[in-house]
Amino acid sequence: MIDVNNIRFAYGEKRLLDGVSFSVRDGEVVALAGPNSVGKTTILRIIVGLIKPQGGKVMIDGMNAENLKTWNKADHLAVVPQSSPKPERMSVLETVLLGRMRSGFSFDSKENVEIATDALKRTNTAHLSQRDVTTLSGGEWQRVLIARALAQGARNLLLDEPTTHLDLPHQIEVMETLRLLKREGKAILLVAHEINLATLYADRILFLSNGRIVADGPPKQVLVRETIREVYGVDVVCVEHSGGILVVPKRAN
């Protein structure tokens, strides 16, 4: 479970986050949406501990994130970054084993290889195990990164725009993987650019605008014309489709 309480953060004079609060419960997928440069990735970096907020605190599984030291953090939090470089001459299995590094210098023990293989199976990438990562497609690479995060064994998963640059089949592949992980009881926070895809898979959508969460609720509740206009400044039509909401932008003229 992730609890973000009253986070405040500014880059110099520019106040980016002004009292952001939300939570992600176990077995829940929450999509964080909003315009570009509004601070979505900054929230992720604060949760991870790369950036120190100027106010507020982050609780992970009931513990203050600041007190989670070194390898202990790996039990609670795993990240799938937006665009990760593909390491030179590294197999898929070796990449997934990077999630077991807290085991020490010889982190690729038989036990860890079994854990990594299991993570590959759960993300439907076991057949890629011996492939060089530089030969993978965008969708395959994204699923391998999710497998690495699973091999870490953390209870909470953060994903930064995991479907960016992917074509539609690969987007669906990645989101289906997240649906399976939700069933396993993971708390999943997803920074999402593609709102329509997020509505199909997220239990809740959070809209970040002007440093605050301006809407927080199930897709059907928050995806309304007025909210989209407030957040993005554009006119849209929201229609029900296949049990979800489809956001269709209107042409300017």
Next chain:
Amino acid sequence: MSDVLSLRRWFKIVSIATGVAGFLFVLALCVGYAPNLIASLKALLSREDPNHSILIDVRLPRVLLGFITGAALSLSGALLQTTLHNPLAEPYLLGVSSGGTFGATLASLLGATSFISRSSSALAGALLAITIVYLLASSTYFHPFSLILIGVAVNAAFSSLVLLLTAMLASHQLQQTVYFLMGTLTRPVEIDILLIVASIVAVLSIISILHANHFNALLLGDETAQSSGVNVKRLRALAFIISSILAAFCVSLTGLIGFVGLLVPHLVRLTFGSDHRILLVLSAVSGGAFLVVCDAVARSVPSLAIPVGVLTALCGSPILIILLWRQAKRSIE
């Protein structure tokens, strides 16, 4: 699984690499004196041979200096490339070596000729350069091309300062300094100093290798590493300090030798992969062997004492062009 690195396989790879490097070391030691290699080997093994003392007292310190410098520069490059997420990063291209040279030249100008004062001054210069590069590059989120451009600018600034100081040197110091700026292993270094530097390089290598897992975590980005339990800021600071110390010692002893830190880690990565448990050890060992071989080649050209830095630049610049081309291609894709 064949591609998983067991401790046994690690020892095997490291032992083979060390063996090959040792062979090249002995080969480099023997090249150039006696009529042929066999005669040189005999001279090396026999105390009675007239060439024995030349090989041990003159050639050995030079080859040892080359090995230490190559290992230090290569390890420094490997650490910078990982922590800056940039395969083009190395102490020479980022201006760290120029910063060190500025410090060392300033010490010479002020009359401080001892190794300790020169290397302390070089370390201050190298740390100053890497701090400037880091502060400027962090504002561009370490974008590969921005980082290199910042490195070029810092390099140019410190090189200009070095030239300014050189112009102020007395004429008897001038020729030696110019040769020093080209990077050379011809400068005699006392064996005690060599052993001290070798010990420092070995200790810093061991510290780096003990952090190999942390550097592995950085392969997939800062967020991944931090969530895996690595303190990214602390690790980056450690890598910068180690890289600067290594570059500063190299500059104090041999002057500006470029591209070793770019070329060797890159070739090791292409051959053995990105796992830092292998990459760091093999970069150090291969870097040492590479510079020793370059120096042997430089010595072998009759009647022309080519500074080894010129030769490494000749080898390294095409690799830099290839790397830049690959980066540009990836950006377009």
